[in-house]
Structures are given as C-alpha cells and as structure tokens.
Amino acid sequence: MESTEIQGSGPRRSLSFQLAVALTLALLPIGVLAAVLAADGIRSTREAELVRAEDQFRTTARVVDDLLSVDFLVLRALLRNESGLQDGRTCNTEAANALDDAETFDALVWADMLGRPVCESRGGTKPSTAELTRLAAEGERENLIWPGGDHVFFAVREAASRGQPGLIVATASISRLQARLREIAAMEGDVTVWLGDKAIVGDPPPGISAPGGLLTVRRVSEPGQSDNVVASGPLSIAPFALTTVVPGARLAFADILAIAAPSLMWIAALLIGWMVVQRFVVRPLQNMASGVRAYGAGNDHVRLSGAAGQTDEMQAFAETFDAMAKNMADARQDVDTALTEQRRLTREVHHRVKNNLQIITSLISIQAREAEGGDVSRAYASIQMRVGALSIVHRWLYEESAAHGVDFTALTQDLCASLQQTIPTAKLVEPRINTHLERLHISQDAAVPLAFLITEVIAFAARLAAAEGDTRLTIDIHVKRTETGGELQICSDAFGEKDALAPTETRAAARIVSGMVRQLRGRLVFDSGVPCYTVEFPLKQRPDKILSDAGTKPAIGS
Known part of the structure; x- marks a missing residue:
C-alpha cells in the first residue's frame, strides 16, 4: 500500500520564530497607540511651556x-503744580x-510750549536747548x-497758557534705573531689560540679542543643559525691551517610560514567550x-516520560x-x-x-552390493550419489546462519x-576434482538445485569418460x-x-540439469572451446539489502 505524504504550503519555520512574529503582530497596534499617546502628551507639555513663557513675559513687562x-505720573504732577516757578527762590x-x-x-x-526753560534744578545733566525745543x-x-x-x-508735555510751563523734562542716570529694575528682576526670575540694544539689567542667554518690534517665544538649547524657553519683545515705553527665560521642563522618568514602554513591552513579551516556548515546548x-x-x-x-517536560499534553504523548x-x-520478545x-x-x-537420507544411502549401498550385473549396480550407485548430495545439502541447511x-x-x-568417493564405485573412473572457490552464501532455495546440478554434471562427465x-x-x-550474483563453472x-x-536432449541427466537450471531461473551455457558448463545463480541478500528491497517481489534465493 502506497503512503501519501502531506506537505505544508510554505517553508518551515521554528516555533520560536513563529511565536516572535505572532507576538509582534499582536502587540504592534497597542505599542503604536501608546507611543502616539505618549508623544502627543509630550508635545502638549512643550506647547504649554511656550504659553507659560509668554504669560511670564507679559507679567514682567507689566x-x-x-x-x-x-x-x-510724578512728572505730570510737578508740571501741573507750576505756581511760583518764575520766582528763582520758589523754583x-x-x-x-x-x-x-x-x-x-x-x-x-x-519749559514753556516753545521749549524755553522756565525753571530747572541745580546740578545734573540737562537736555540742550535743541532737545527741549524738539520735545516741546x-x-x-x-x-x-x-x-x-x-x-x-x-x-511730559501738556497744553499751557503762553509763558506758562507746558513741558517738564527729568534726567535719570542708567545706574539709578538699573538699581530700581534689579529689584523687579530678582522677583520675576531670569529677566533681561534692554535699553535700545544694550542690556542694562540681567545677562541675556547665549545667542539672544536685543528684541525687535514683535514679541517672539522660542525654545533655546544649550550644550550640556536642558532646554530653555525665551520670550523677547518691546515694552510699551520705548526704547525699553524685555527678555524673560523660563526653564524647559525636563523629561520626567514617567515620560521616558511612557515613550519606551511599547518597545520594552514588545521585547519583554518576545523574551518571555521565547523562554516559555523553549522551556515547555521546544526542549x-x-x-x-x-x-x-x-x-x-x-x-x-528508550522511554519518553522523563523527557516530556511538565505540560499535560507532552506527558500524554x-x-x-x-x-x-x-x-x-x-x-518483539x-x-x-x-x-x-x-x-x-x-x-x-x-x-x-539428513539422518534419514544417510540411512537411505546406506540401504542403497547394501542393496547395490547384492545386485547382479554391472548396469544394476551402477544404477544403484547413481541413486546413492543423488541421495547423498541431498543429505549433504540438508546437513548444511542445518548449519545455516540466519544472517548469511x-x-x-x-x-x-x-x-x-563425497563424489570422489562414490563415483569410482558407480562409473569405474577415478575422478580428480579441483576447486577454485570464492566464499559465497546462498539461500535454502538455491542450495538444493545447485547441489543436484554439480552432482549431475560431474557424474555425467564421469559417465562420458x-x-x-x-x-x-x-x-x-x-x-x-559477479555483478548480478554468483557464477558456477564446471x-x-x-x-x-x-x-x-x-x-533438447532426452537423456535423464539432461532433463535433471535443465530442471535445476529452471529452478535457479538461470541459463546453462556450454563453451566447447574449454569445454565448460557455466550457470549463474542468486546469492543470499544481506539484511540491510532485504530491508531496502522490501515491497518488491523476491527472486529465487533471496
């Protein structure tokens, strides 16, 4: 009966590899979603930092x-209280x-509305006449x-009557302004106050210059330090400007864990799955x-109970x-x-x-000695040779090795x-049989016809001689x-x-020889040049050869 082998549709892969692929496909959507949510949360946090920096700037600017x-306001109050300023002592x-x-x-x-001085304090730096005229x-x-x-x-300029003060100008040193503004900077954090393109309070961050005409908020990275959010813009009183710095929020461990969690979960799942499969299935x-x-x-x-692991299915198998x-x-036992x-x-x-055949041979020998006439004696001797050959075959069948x-x-x-002993009695010829034998083994089915074939051919040669x-x-x-078996040549x-x-010959020896050759499924070849009779015969197959040829029809002797 032929067996049918069922094969898979694709290349084989190890169980560990297939598990890794399955876990990857299963966890990939969850990992991607978690990574997207974590990234969105971090992006929202960074945007909130920008808003917070802008609010900080507006608060400090205010x-x-x-x-x-x-x-x-002080100057406006002094301008409105102008009584007696024309008097030098009152001024x-x-x-x-x-x-x-x-x-x-x-x-x-x-000064009046035309920029002409009306009253001024003693000492200090004062604006020139041209500057007063321009301010008026x-x-x-x-x-x-x-x-x-x-x-x-x-x-400060306000409308006034002719000849009355309509302009007041106060001089403030940079050092005094710095002293007052430093108090504010100390309360408001990292602040830089600009006067034009000069920083009069605080130290601006590296790479930050005087602000332009618009409020800007940007993130600045410094080597080896965390990011800072810098807001820069003009104040309502020109040419003052302001720069505030808000430290960027460092990425917390929870944020890092949230970003790395999908990858860590995937790797952990692969490792745990691989270890479980290796421990409980693969090994x-x-x-x-x-x-x-x-x-x-x-x-x-061999027994598998001790090597089946700890799972019920493996133990059952x-x-x-x-x-x-x-x-x-x-x-098998x-x-x-x-x-x-x-x-x-x-x-x-x-x-x-074998014993019975030996008894028969002895009886024939006794009977042959009592026979009258040479032909009868030779007939008994021929029968004795054939029975003796069969007896010898049965003795070697008794000694047969199961393997060879x-x-x-x-x-x-x-x-x-045996033939050298019996032929002289039957044929009145002294035979000399020379053997040139290679060691071979045959089966029981081939032993009997080969023994009879050798006996008949040698006996026939003695009869001819x-x-x-x-x-x-x-x-x-x-x-x-030979390549196909063994070869016998007489x-x-x-x-x-x-x-x-x-x-085609009709004599008894020819018929017996032809019958033995047919049993061997061979062909008897006569070479008149030597002269020789040659026949091929099968050998005993080796056990491994028998297993490889199982299912085929055996030939005689196999």
Whole structure:
C-alpha cells in the first residue's frame, strides 16, 4: 500500500520564530497607540511651556511698565503744580523737593510750549536747548529719549497758557534705573531689560540679542543643559525691551517610560514567550525527538516520560509512546521467542531428514552390493550419489546462519569430497576434482538445485569418460561473484565439443540439469572451446539489502 505524504504550503519555520512574529503582530497596534499617546502628551507639555513663557513675559513687562509709568505720573504732577516757578527762590525749592520725592531723577527742567526753560534744578545733566525745543514740539504727551550715553530723559508735555510751563523734562542716570529694575528682576526670575540694544539689567542667554518690534517665544538649547524657553519683545515705553527665560521642563522618568514602554513591552513579551516556548515546548520536543531517533535506531529501552517536560499534553504523548514501545517490546520478545523455537524445530527437521537420507544411502549401498550385473549396480550407485548430495545439502541447511545463509563454498567442497568417493564405485573412473572457490552464501532455495546440478554434471562427465575407456578424470570447478550474483563453472575435457546436456536432449541427466537450471531461473551455457558448463545463480541478500528491497517481489534465493 502506497503512503501519501502531506506537505505544508510554505517553508518551515521554528516555533520560536513563529511565536516572535505572532507576538509582534499582536502587540504592534497597542505599542503604536501608546507611543502616539505618549508623544502627543509630550508635545502638549512643550506647547504649554511656550504659553507659560509668554504669560511670564507679559507679567514682567507689566511690572516694568508700571514702574516707569510711576515716574511719568510724578512728572505730570510737578508740571501741573507750576505756581511760583518764575520766582528763582520758589523754583529752587520746588526743584529740590521734587528731586527728593522722585528717587529716579538727577535733574529737572520746566519749559514753556516753545521749549524755553522756565525753571530747572541745580546740578545734573540737562537736555540742550535743541532737545527741549524738539520735545516741546512732540505730539505725544509722554516721551523717553536715550541719547546713547549714561542717562535718559523723561519728558511730559501738556497744553499751557503762553509763558506758562507746558513741558517738564527729568534726567535719570542708567545706574539709578538699573538699581530700581534689579529689584523687579530678582522677583520675576531670569529677566533681561534692554535699553535700545544694550542690556542694562540681567545677562541675556547665549545667542539672544536685543528684541525687535514683535514679541517672539522660542525654545533655546544649550550644550550640556536642558532646554530653555525665551520670550523677547518691546515694552510699551520705548526704547525699553524685555527678555524673560523660563526653564524647559525636563523629561520626567514617567515620560521616558511612557515613550519606551511599547518597545520594552514588545521585547519583554518576545523574551518571555521565547523562554516559555523553549522551556515547555521546544526542549521537551527536542528531547522526545532524540528518544524517538534512538528508539528507531534499535534502542528498545528508550522511554519518553522523563523527557516530556511538565505540560499535560507532552506527558500524554510520552505516556502513549511509552505504552506503545512496551507493547512492541513485548510483541518483539514473543516473536523472537517463537522465531528461536521455529529455528530449533527447523534445524531438528533438517537433522532428522539428513539422518534419514544417510540411512537411505546406506540401504542403497547394501542393496547395490547384492545386485547382479554391472548396469544394476551402477544404477544403484547413481541413486546413492543423488541421495547423498541431498543429505549433504540438508546437513548444511542445518548449519545455516540466519544472517548469511548457506555457505556455498563449504557445501561445494563437502559435495566434491563425497563424489570422489562414490563415483569410482558407480562409473569405474577415478575422478580428480579441483576447486577454485570464492566464499559465497546462498539461500535454502538455491542450495538444493545447485547441489543436484554439480552432482549431475560431474557424474555425467564421469559417465562420458568411462564410455571413452578412460580410467582417470580431471574436473575443475570455479565459483566466483559477479555483478548480478554468483557464477558456477564446471570444466572437463570429457565433455567434448558437443553440448550433451542441452535442453533438447532426452537423456535423464539432461532433463535433471535443465530442471535445476529452471529452478535457479538461470541459463546453462556450454563453451566447447574449454569445454565448460557455466550457470549463474542468486546469492543470499544481506539484511540491510532485504530491508531496502522490501515491497518488491523476491527472486529465487533471496
């Protein structure tokens, strides 16, 4: 019966590899979702930092603007209280009192709407006549002028009657402004106050210059430090500007873990899955596979229960295999016992047949001695030779090795020795049989026809020699191995040039020889040049050869 092998549709992969692929596909959507959510959370946090930095800038700018606005309020109050300023004594007193009240200013100048001085304080840096004229002509009520030196001018302008003060200008040194603004910077954090393109309070971050005309918020990275969020922009009172720095939030461990969690989960799942499969599936399967291979190699004592791991399924498979192995071992033991007994009985049968044939040979020999006439005696001798050949075959069948078969070399030598003793009595010829034998083994089915074939051909040669009046006969027997089996060759000058044993001949020897050749499924070839008879025969197959040829029809002798 032919077996059908079912094969998979694709290349084989290890169980660990397939598990890794399955876990990857299963965890990939979850990992991607978690990574997206973590990234979105971090992005939201960074955007919130920008908003917080802008709020911080606006809060600080409002405080600085309020501080400067207070100075303008003081100047506006001094401008409105202009009574008696034309009097020198009143002017000096009013100016001195005003400077005492306003800590920011170093000098004061009152002027009319045309920029002509009306009253001024003593000492200090004051604006020039041209600057007063320009400030009086300004349309805005409040102005701040920085001429680029170490002081600035605060100016307040209001409408007034002709000849009355309509402009007041106060001088403030940069150092005094810095002293007041540092207090604010200390309360508001990392702050830089700009006067034009010069930083008068605080140290700007590396790479940050004076702000332009718009508020900008950006993230600045410094080597070896965390990111900072910098907001820069002008104040409402020009040319003041402001820069605030808010430290960027460091990436917390929870954020890092949230980002790395999908990858860590994937790797952990792969490792745990691989370890579980290796521990509970792959290793037990490998151990059981090794046991099955050892069992197939002939180790009947292999059991899988100790190598099946700890899973119920593996243990069930191992117990089933062990039970099957035990049943097969018991059955094999029973078969071996029965086979041993059968061999003993077969040998006993061959032994008894050999003994019976020897008795028959002895009886024929006794009867031949009492026969009257040479022809009757020779007939008894021919029968005795055939029965003796069969007896010798049964003796070697009794000695047959189960693995190698019948030793054809020893059988031939034993048969030739027996023929050398019996032929002189039957044929009145003294034979000399020379053997050239290669060691071969044949089966029981081939032993009997080969023994009869050798006996009949040698006896026929003796008969031909006796008919020619020869008293001596030389016969050469060659046995050798060929590519297809064994070859038997019997050579003697007594055969002559004619094939007297051809299948078309009617004499008894020819018929017997033809029958034996048919049993061997061979062909008898006569070579008149030597002259020789040659026949090929099958050999006993080796056990491994028998297994490889199982299922084919055996030839005779296999």
